[in-house]
Amino acid sequence: MSQVKALQKRKAEGRSPLWSLVDIVEHNGDAKLKCKSCKSMLSAVNPSQIYKQHFHDDKCMQSKKRKSSGMVASMHAFMANAKQSENAIRHLSRFIFKNNVAMRLIEDEELRKAFNIFGVKLPDRKTLRDQFLANEHAAARDNVKRCLDNAEYFGICSDGWRSKFCGEGQPLTNYCALMPDGGSIFMKVTWGAEHNLFDEHDSIMQEHGRKIIGVVCDNAASNVKMQRNLEAKYPWLIVVGCAAHALNLLLKDIDDIRKGASKMRGILHDADKIGNMVRNDREVRALLAERSTKTHVSSLCETRFGTWSFVLKDVVMLRDELQSVVLDDKFNVEKHGDIKNVILSGKEFWNLLEETNEFFKHVVGIMQSLETDIGRLSDVPEAYRKIAEHAKRLPGDLRAEIEPLVEARRAKHVHTCHKAAHALDPSYAIRSTSGTWMLDIGSIEQRQEILSYMGKFVGADELVNFNREWGEICIDGIPEEYSDLMEHVAKRKGGRSGAKFWSHHLQGRYPMLAKCAAPLLSLHATSASSERNWSTWTNVYTSKRNRLSLDNGEALVFVRQNMNVQ
Numbered sequence: 001m002s003q004v005k006a007l008q009k010r011k012a013e014g015r016s017p018l019w020s021l022v023d024i025v026e027h028n029g030d031a032k033l034k035c036k037s038c039k040s041m042l043s044a045v046n047p048s049q050i051y052k053q054h055f056h057d058d059k060c061m062q063s064k065k066r067k068s069s070g071m072v073a074s075m076h077a078f079m080a081n082a083k084q085s086e087n088a089i090r091h092l093s094r095f096i097f098k099n100n101v102a103m104r105l106i107e108d109e110e111l112r113k114a115f116n117i118f119g120v121k122l123p124d125r126k127t128l129r130d131q132f133l134a135n136e137h138a139a140a141r142d143n144v145k146r147c148l149d150n151a152e153y154f155g156i157c158s159d160g161w162r163s164k165f166c167g168e169g170q171p172l173t174n175y176c177a178l179m180p181d182g183g184s185i186f187m188k189v190t191w192g193a194e195h196n197l198f199d200e201h202d203s204i205m206q207e208h209g210r211k212i213i214g215v216v217c218d219n220a221a222s223n224v225k226m227q228r229n230l231e232a233k234y235p236w237l238i239v240v241g242c243a244a245h246a247l248n249l250l251l252k253d254i255d256d257i258r259k260g261a262s263k264m265r266g267i268l269h270d271a272d273k274i275g276n277m278v279r280n281d282r283e284v285r286a287l288l289a290e291r292s293t294k295t296h297v298s299s300l301c302e303t304r305f306g307t308w309s310f311v312l313k314d315v316v317m318l319r320d321e322l323q324s325v326v327l328d329d330k331f332n333v334e335k336h337g338d339i340k341n342v343i344l345s346g347k348e349f350w351n352l353l354e355e356t357n358e359f360f361k362h363v364v365g366i367m368q369s370l371e372t373d374i375g376r377l378s379d380v381p382e383a384y385r386k387i388a389e390h391a392k393r394l395p396g397d398l399r400a401e402i403e404p405l406v407e408a409r410r411a412k413h414v415h416t417c418h419k420a421a422h423a424l425d426p427s428y429a430i431r432s433t434s435g436t437w438m439l440d441i442g443s444i445e446q447r448q449e450i451l452s453y454m455g456k457f458v459g460a461d462e463l464v465n466f467n468r469e470w471g472e473i474c475i476d477g478i479p480e481e482y483s484d485l486m487e488h489v490a491k492r493k494g495g496r497s498g499a500k501f502w503s504h505h506l507q508g509r510y511p512m513l514a515k516c517a518a519p520l521l522s523l524h525a526t527s528a529s530s531e532r533n534w535s536t537w538t539n540v541y542t543s544k545r546n547r548l549s550l551d552n553g554e555a556l557v558f559v560r561q562n563m564n565v566q
Contacts, residue, residue, distance in 0.1 A: 003044070010047075021035065022042065024044070027041055088115070088120050090132065093136065094559075096128070103125045106125055107122075133559070136555075136559045140558055143562065148185065151211065152211070153210075153518070154211060155178035155180075155216060155524060156178065156187070156204060157524070157526075158200075159530035160173050163537070163538065166541035167550045170192065174530050176529045180522035184373070184524075184533075185561075185562060186562055197223070198230065202230070205237075213237070214240065214519060215237065216523065216526065216527045217527055218241065218527060219241040223241070224241070240417055242528075243370050243383065244525075246412075247306075247387075248303075248305055250363065250406065252305045254305075254405060264397075267352050267353055267398075271311060271315050272300070274315050275300075275315060278295070278297040279297055281336070283331075287328055287331065292318065296314070298311050308360050309361050312356060312357035312361075313357055313361065319350055326339070326343050351395075352395065358390075359390055359391065359402070371526050375525040375526055376498070377422075378418070378428060380413075380414055380422070381422045382422065391406050416450065420453050420520055422440060423442070424498065424517045425498040426478065426489050426501045426502075429477075429486060429490060436480070437477055437486045438477040439474070454520075457519065469512050489501060502521070536557050540557060
């Protein structure tokens, strides 16, 4: 008994982890250590040695059993409590919603076994959809509402879309908020014939009021009509067509030349024939593979005429290889004899093809820059100026065909709001011979046009001060104390810096003009945010996932698009 008491005293001191693993008992008159796991009777003569041999050297049968099942002792001992289980399921559900994982996989047997190791019981797909998706959707809506309520102002854009895999092919319309500092927020989507474009935009206007500075849509006739009605009801609103869509229409005009007899028709028609031959003839691709690692020519998209840039680029890159292929004895001259003549026609064809490729590449590059989150209204006049300059450098026949198309689209799609934004943007200011930075206002007629348009942003009692400020800045230019700063601003054409320059530096001297500059230099130039939103819908609705209801589809897209909105 004295030995048992001595051991109990040592256990009470708790200096070794051994004592939490054994009980001290008397067995056949001797003090023994009884393992709590495997119930073995261990000698108490040297407890430290017993601890090493029995527990560390895996002589404990229970320890062996735990390790053979794939769990170490610390993992076996861990079981998630209710709060931890809730957090684990919430983060897993957010992963599923964010990464477009099929919700049925929550019922996968191996996944459920993995979570059961930690004592986490996963919900079924119905609970995931009706409870967790609904909760995330509600939280995202609250977050979006708070963000829009806190915003000083923002624009909206909308676009239509349909897919045979989504809602049985019925048309959908989405609405996104265009934030002045870049980025967008998905607001809602509507479907069904009962929804009217004007009524939906009007309801958004009534909800947010003068916080909305403008509406951007593509240039379809129904959108133009809706925008005119909105502007009639809300005179201070900027309504404008998508600049990228307008440039796509310019490329469509050039594509339509193929229907007539012209130099451009010959180039595009022949490039298309070469592309079709490579795409559709396996023998031609095999001959190309012997000469180049590139054996593919991009396809045209019916509504995305910028894809001509990829077709022309691929054909130009394969010039030498194609000329070698058509001279090969294995080439089928009977099938592709006319194309052979085109490929071997000489330098004139290939030079014109390269010039056309450079023009399309230039236009597509400008489209892509406008479609970013920093593309603003002030960039549109500069975009058309660059395109017109490039058109002037084309060879004579091509220039004669393309220049009128560029000027026609510029006259139709460069609106007064674009000119006013360009005039107020300090990054497009021009340095005079005296060293003063002057706003790029243009002719006297354009100056009067811009002045008349900007009057919509100020009240009747502010017109006198507004006219005075406009006259001062047109004559005096940007104050001299900002000359050094303007050196840096002028190098960053367009983007978000213009509105900040007015609010930070010029608002004190020109408060009325700063009031006009805020919306004009903050509204996005395109509705690309709505287009990108449809890309998310395309990932959600596929040929293998076409039975998802529109309500659940909207919730998934809303959560995915707005999960990180601050």
